[in-house]
Amino acid sequence: MKKKANIDKEYVPVRDRIPAPTKITYGLGTGLNMWGLWLYPGVAFAVFNIYLGVDPRLVGLALTLIRVYDAIIDPVVGWISDNLRSKHGRRRPFILIAGILSGLGLPLLFAVSPEWASVKFLGASVIFWYMAVSSLIYIPIISAFAVPFDSLGAEMSPDYDERTSIMTYKSVMQKIFEVGNFYALRFTNLAWFLLPAGGKNTLRGIQVYTGILGTVMAIFAITMFFKLKERYYDKVVVKTKERISIKSSFYETLKVQPFRMIMGFGFAFNLSTSMIGSLGYYTTVYYVCRGSTIMGDNWNFWMGISFMFGGLLGAPILNRIATQIGKRKAVIVAACIGMIGYGGSWYLYTPLIPWLQTVASGTMGFAASALWMLHGSIGADIIDYDELNTGKRREGSFTACGSYILKLGNSAGYFIFGLILSWIGFDHTVKIQSPETILWIRRTLAGIPILGFIVVIIFILRMGLTREKCEEIRRQLENRRGTV
Numbered sequence: 001m002k003k004k005a006n007i008d009k010e011y012v013p014v015r016d017r018i019p020a021p022t023k024i025t026y027g028l029g030t031g032l033n034m035w036g037l038w039l040y041p042g043v044a045f046a047v048f049n050i051y052l053g054v055d056p057r058l059v060g061l062a063l064t065l066i067r068v069y070d071a072i073i074d075p076v077v078g079w080i081s082d083n084l085r086s087k088h089g090r091r092r093p094f095i096l097i098a099g100i101l102s103g104l105g106l107p108l109l110f111a112v113s114p115e116w117a118s119v120k121f122l123g124a125s126v127i128f129w130y131m132a133v134s135s136l137i138y139i140p141i142i143s144a145f146a147v148p149f150d151s152l153g154a155e156m157s158p159d160y161d162e163r164t165s166i167m168t169y170k171s172v173m174q175k176i177f178e179v180g181n182f183y184a185l186r187f188t189n190l191a192w193f194l195l196p197a198g199g200k201n202t203l204r205g206i207q208v209y210t211g212i213l214g215t216v217m218a219i220f221a222i223t224m225f226f227k228l229k230e231r232y233y234d235k236v237v238v239k240t241k242e243r244i245s246i247k248s249s250f251y252e253t254l255k256v257q258p259f260r261m262i263m264g265f266g267f268a269f270n271l272s273t274s275m276i277g278s279l280g281y282y283t284t285v286y287y288v289c290r291g292s293t294i295m296g297d298n299w300n301f302w303m304g305i306s307f308m309f310g311g312l313l314g315a316p317i318l319n320r321i322a323t324q325i326g327k328r329k330a331v332i333v334a335a336c337i338g339m340i341g342y343g344g345s346w347y348l349y350t351p352l353i354p355w356l357q358t359v360a361s362g363t364m365g366f367a368a369s370a371l372w373m374l375h376g377s378i379g380a381d382i383i384d385y386d387e388l389n390t391g392k393r394r395e396g397s398f399t400a401c402g403s404y405i406l407k408l409g410n411s412a413g414y415f416i417f418g419l420i421l422s423w424i425g426f427d428h429t430v431k432i433q434s435p436e437t438i439l440w441i442r443r444t445l446a447g448i449p450i451l452g453f454i455v456v457i458i459f460i461l462r463m464g465l466t467r468e469k470c471e472e473i474r475r476q477l478e479n480r481r482g483t484v
Contacts, residue, residue, distance in 0.1 A: 017157070017162060018157050023169035028220040029224055031220050032220060032221065035210075039210070040066075043206060044062075047202055054117065057421075057422050058418075060417055063418075064418075066132070068408065071408050073139055074399075074400040079400070081148045091151055092228065102221075104218065105142075106213060147396060149224075150399045155231050160474075161323055164327065164374070167376040170376065175365060179305060179307075182304020184209055187206075187208075187209045188297065193205040200294065258378075259402070262460075263402055265375065266405065267406060267408070268409075279420075279441055283357075284296045284303070299354060307365035310366035310367075311366065312369075313366055313369075327381075328463060328466070332457050334370035339450050341363030342445070342453075343446055343450055345445050349442065379399075381465050382398065384474060385470075386398070424440040426441075
């Protein structure tokens, strides 16, 4: 009976449970993360390369520089957040102020003019320099929200399974808000943005769309500030006089062996999927839809819907699987499903039956949602492991360190993607790409993620925090400093 109590969520102690409305409120933050961090790279090639004609290598380089800069900023934010002492806690002040500012700043990332496309500065398009400079200003703002927000998730419950439940809610809501990213380019198909001579004003559409999303982001930030609490703050954090060092935020966390393994898992997944992230869109437009961006944007939206539904299923199903077989084995299951989704794109992206690509997208969404849910839940267990060994609660340090490792994977992926487009001979001025270009787009989309998932499995097998180990760590912590 005791064993059943350990694996059945029904037996989670009342003091460890988080009410569903609180989990939903916490999940609102994924809207700011998805739109503030990932909308921009998701539409950058469509706006700046396909519509404005900026060299894809420059777009890829800009996105790479942005993510590298982002990765450097995150540890600083994590360090400040871990050491903040205020009547509102460590995380909530950042969530309020940075959340509002990131919403207001989102549309400014696209405040360029088509006339700038032909203007050069230091041999590169002025638009490239605008991308770099505007992001230099915006990234610290959204980072000041994202790191404290993600850190707060690791502090909401000390229970092994309840943490997975919290991350399930977070992953499900992330998939819902992620539809906003997929809908972005379809929004530009509305009649307001269609041009009399054919085509559409993609740039104007994105400017209006990000203005709407930015307003919603500010509302979400205010709601989270007033509705969420910091569980560990009064009982653990304020009693610790020693401050977290900046050295700790940058690289001491990497000395923690389970953390290195989970970061290897995240880096491999991020690198492989970001490297080909926009290739799905290019495959849809130039292979399935024969070069029609309007038709491609419509299908991209429906694929986003499918990705969302896949994500809505992936996190809850793998949550249940994780309670039965453990988080490590559940990661392996999710990785295998991801291989099926990306590998199947070779057959499911076809102009003969266009709707089949939504099946591939749904499978990809299922795997991604499950993997990030498990990644977050395991991350909370690792913070307990670290507290046992150091006596410190360093959620911000671990979140920030993990964030810059993952974003380095993203930045490398974006840069490689720009090189891939140039290498395979992609030409934004023509609707019908050469057969060789299409072939390499399809090969890369199907093959690279499979290699990434294999590496994910290798890393998770080397991560030794089992259920039994995590429960023993919790007992030792509560014997030392009491319950929270």
